[in-house]
């Protein structure tokens with residue numbers, strides 16, 4: 001187990017390695033700032049900080065909802081190959097089980113943020129999010145399908161290396177979204 005002080009010293013070493021003078025005024029607080037930032041952007045390694053995912057019995061509000069529910073938003077993560085940011089938009093959808101449970105929808109964004117707060121590849125990030133949300137809805141009467149699309153810009157590709165802008169798209173589809181082209185087409189029609 002590495003201590004905070006050891007980690008701090010390694011950051012100082014890295015600053016020196018890139019040609020900096022870690023003792024100059026502007027950099028004095030930088031190792032501590034980086035450590036504080038790490039505890040925020042890498043909180044996805046800490047199960048104690050996992051979001052609580054509230055769910056409700058379908059029908060609790062007097063209606064049983066059995067159509068598609070879609071949510072979208074932004075995400076920020078770090079690629080595990082270069083420790084550079086990749087970021088973009090997500091689109092999530094699911095088909096609730098009429099006898100199952102409904103997700104508190106603000107939770108989707110929280111789960112995306114939590115799973116994105118560790119070194120990732122976009123291919124795994126889609127899976128991590130869908131798995132966590134699937135587990136939250138329980139084994140008994142699981143949702144009839146889930147879908148997640150991520151479109152991300154990767155700074156390791158845009159600001160260095162290939163130096164080409166562009167978006168990477170990854171998808172993860174389960175249940176009806178995987179099997180039924182009509183369900184999939186409805187989901188895709190929301191992504192504009």
Ligand SMILES: [Zn+2]
Nearest residue numbers: 079081082156
């Ligand atoms: Zn990368």
